[in-house]
Amino acid sequence: MEQIALTEETDKNLMAAHCRGDSDAFGTIVQRYGPGLLGYLKKMSNENGQAEDFFQETFARVHQKASTFRGPRLKPWLYRIATNIAMDGFRKNSRLKFVSLNRQADSDDANPQESGERVLVDGGPGPSEAAQTAETKEQVQRAIADLPDRQRATLVLAYYQRLSYKQVAEVLGCSVGTVKTHMFRALKSLARRLPDVSGGAA
Amino acid sequence: MKGHPTEDNLIEYRFELAPEDRAREIGEHLADCADCRKRLAGLKNKFSALDLLRDDEGALSDTLLRETLERAAIGSLGRKSPLRPPLWIASAAAILIIGVILLTFQPKKGRHDEFEVAKSPAKPATEMDYRTLDEQAMPVESLKKESIAQEKPQALMSGVTDRMFMDSDSAVALADEIAEKAPFAPASAIELVTLPRRDNVQITIYNSADLTLVRERRDLTLKRGWNWLQFMWAGTLIDPTSLSLEPLAHNSRIDIQQMVYPARLKDIGRWLIRSEVSGQVPFEITYLTSGLSWRAFYMGTLSEDEKTMDLSAYVRVANNSGEDYEDARTRLIVGKVHILDRIAELAQRQYPYGRPEVSGKSGSTKGGWVSKYYWRGDGMPMLGDTLEMGYMDFDGLERKEIKKEGLSEYFLYTIEGTETIPDKWGKRLPSFEAEDVPVDSLYKYDENRWGRQTMRFVAFANDDEHELGETPIPDGTVRIFSQADGDGHLSYVGAAGVKYIPVNEEIELNMGAARLVKVDPVLMAVATENYQFDRQNNVTGWDEVRTWKIEITNARDLGVELEITRDFGTSYWDLTDEPADVDYKKHDAMRARFQLKLGPRTKRSFTYTVRTWHGTRQQDYRR
The missing domain is CATH 1.10.1740.10 (RNA polymerase sigma factor, region 2, helix turn helix motif)
Known part of the structure; x- marks a missing residue:
């Protein structure tokens, strides 16, 4: 306090x-x-x-x-x-969206050799694991991106930004009940789409 | 709690969404039920995938920090605020911020990820200067590092910023370093860099084919070498096969190789671009979409004596394309497009893509302010010529052209300025205005066409004499009003649809049945004579003689002009008793036309007698 x-x-x-x-x-x-x-x-x-x-x-x-x-x-x-x-x-x-598949221009990682390739760090996870993780991450990102805007906002604020539901309600300008409804619906959608992560993530 | 909690219950429990009493019940159940505990663990495991993104916090790069502070500071300069600091404090603050940034922004030895600079500062840059304002303000030497030619190829590709500067020497020196073979497009697109919003959008709406050509300019950030550019059109009516991409700078150094549609990915296409330059490059992107339409509306206000009319024209644009168009330059095409017929021919053409250019006659009708352009030159259509548009070939090698020949008339209207037309909105835009257009008011009676109604017409022409004539008039709906009284109140006369009106063409608007002008033909006498018989004494021919009285009533306060057409049902006829004081002429083989004027609030009539030849009598008919 x-x-x-x-x-x-x-x-x-x-x-x-x-x-x-x-x-x-x-x-x-x-x-x-x-x-x-x-x-x-x-x-x-x-x-x-x-x-x-x-x-x-x-x-x-x-x-x-x-x-x-x-x-x-x-x-x-x-x-x-x-x-x-x-x-x-x-x-x-x-809604005609263009995105570049080049590596981010201002990334701090060194030596991106070719477009879209991830740089592998020695001593880290092997190639297949890194690719698997990348794939899973993308699935999660896509699942979140496909949520309706307000559901997505609720999820990100509550889960990632760790705001309380009351604070989320303040941010979104709605009631706590509405926040909980958005959150529940978002989680329901994600439950259908999230990939299985064996062993859990950190 | 009765029974086991459902998955929904477990989600609510896990994320503290359940009401307190239900959460307590679930908690108590879980304490006694291993199966449900296992289910909950499974659910937690599933949602743990969300934590993969937990480390993806936004690390603030120095560039972003600087730009954010600058943007906030720039936004404050023009605004009055009671708390606005004195200018000297603002200046000192700006200097302090820049100084802090420069101090923290130290180039590290061996890293070449901040700025690439000219190898020889004495040589002028041959390309656009991509340096930021700060960099331009600093002496080049202070930013200079190792010369490019001495650096390893990989290092040059590493961590480049979105603002790069290369001179021709550097470009030539590096020409050999782009991999010959293009990489595969990545299956995943984790690190996405969206392109800036469109700039300079132009939409050209072709009503006849529900097609709109969109041209927009965007700055794309390329890196030297191979670039994959992905585009997505979900939720729009864009025709992805029509997308065309062209660099507006460094054309000789940028090669758009091919376009692919990845398998199993919906609404996604990818371009492969080979670039010898790095940095922001302006591109023009062209594509076809549907869902935009326009209609013309006209409002005419007759003068009190109904001899002239003020004409206002509007265009209503409706947008159901799925896209919002903000600040778009809007152009409207009048005419027909038969693109579908030419798809097969398209594949065989080799013409370069042409662009409509602002040319030809521009200007407006009296009182109006819309510019109108003709396409001309370089294969682009003129009035009466063909329509051409660019089209991207699937082989990705050359631009092809869609062409339609033999159009009757084709015209391009440009709405001045820019318009914002959100998706699902319609917008009314003024088109032109013309004052004191001379008109002819005419009443017509023709039973074949309108039965026993007298119809009112307003006629004028699209020419100089009628204060028009600068452009064709697209089809639309015309509503005519007249002065109801001296106080400026208007009364509705009628509405009519008009077809496309070329220059110098006459137009007659049918305003509908007249209420105050009546034509009433009355058959006064019928007789038959001049019978002819065959050998069996059957009647083979005869004449019919009819006498008609036409009564006309004009209840208006204005004099009117009338045109009465009478159809005799045969081409063998003759008027034997022509009316006096009425202009009469033979309109065609079977019809006669009478024209007369009537003063205000008057009634008059005229008679005529017509003889028609029937059967074998027709052989005796002589005109």
Whole structure:
């Protein structure tokens, strides 16, 4: 509780400092919440370029609307903005989708030899295991991507971002009951589609 | 709890979705039931697959961090905020941020994953400068690292950013380093980099074939070597076989090799692109889709004396294509397209793809503001010429062309500016306006066509004399109103569908049955004479003489002009008693036409007598 209270106080102070013109404060906010938010948006959109676009748009809007933040916690407010941007983006985006199958341009891994190949690290899992894991991951990604937008948002916020159902409700602007319904339906869909992972993942 | 929990119950229990009392019941049951515990364990195992993505958090790259801060900062410059810091603080903050980024952004020895720079800064770049604004502001030397020629081929391919700079020397030096054999497209596409949203969209709607040609520009990020580009069209009416891709820069260095449709993957296609350049390259993507249509609507307002009309034209575009079109330049085609007939011919053609260009006559009718273009030149159609479009051959080797010859008329309208037409929306767009178009109001009576109704017509022509004539008028619905009173109120006259009206063509709009103008023919007398007989004394020929009185009533406040057509049922006829004060002419072999004018609120009549020849009497008929 103390930790939460400290975070809330820090969030409020940070936003207040930003509103006063403290540029460091904004950078701190981005650094603090950015990785989690980016991960959320990547799972929501399943396409990195689009996720980064949403990410930038989110913080641009955070900056614009900083003076309207009332606290206490920044995270639900931030995720709410991000979710709205993502939902709007899905509606607007062309359904003729183009994706590059090249390796990500800004990946830190060295030496991608050919398009689409994964780099194998010595001492790691053997080729077949790595390929199997990659295949499974993709199945999971696809299963999540195929969920309706609000179900997907609920799942990612609750499961991956570890928000409580109450916080998810705050982000999505609906009731806890609705959140639970979305979550249940998402899990039901996934139960049909998720591959078997023997031994479980970490 | 009665019975074992269902899978749904277990899901609710596992993820804390169940109400408290039910969760407690399930918990108590699980404590006593090994089978259900095993089922729950199986469920947990299944959902553990979700954890494969748990490590995929978004590590913030320096580029993303910098761009995010810049974007937020740029967004604030034009906005007034009560909390906006003084300019000097903002400047200091910007410098501080850039300084922090530069300090943390140290190139590491042996890594070449940040910037590739010109081997010789003295030589001007022969390609587009892909450096960011920051890089351009810095002296080149400060970014310079080992020369490209000294680097290993693999290192050059490693971790390239999306902004690269290469000069011609570097490109030539590396020309040999692209693998000869293209790799297989990956079965999985885990790391997807979506392409930026479309820019500069143009849609050309061909009503007659429910086809729309979409042209859009996108910047694609290529890496040097082989690139697989995947596209997906699920949920749209796009014809995937019509997709065409063409680079707008570095054409000689980018080769679009082939397009494949992977087995077992639905609504997915892949292009293989061989590129000698790296970085963002603008591409033009063209494809055909369906579900967009347009219709023209016209509204005419007659003047008080009904001698002129103000004409406004609109186009209503309906979008049921499954796609939203935002800020699209919209063009409409009037005419017919017979693409399906030419598919077979398509495969044998070798013509290069042409593009419609803005050319020919542009301008608007009086008061209007729509530009109209003719396609011309380079194999593109002019008015009366053929329609051509680009088409991607499946062999992926050459562009083919769809052509239709022998079209009667073909015209391209462009709606000025851009329009946003979301999916499932319709939108009304103004087309043109013309004021004081001279019109002829005419009433017609023809029992063969309209029975005993008198019909009202409004006639004009699509020519200069009628303040039109700059462009053909596409088919649509015309609604005519007249001035009801002096206060500007309008009364509805009628509506008519119009077909495509070429320039200099006349048009007559049928406004429907007239209420205030009546034509009433009355048969006054019938007689037969001049009988002819055969040897058995049967009648073989005779004349019929009929006298008609035509009564006309005009209850309007305006004078009217009438055209009355009478059909005699035979080509052997003659008027023996022509009406006075009425223009009469033989309309065709069987019909006569009378034309007259009537003043406001008047009634008049005229009579005529017609003799018709029947049977053997026709042999005696002389015109």
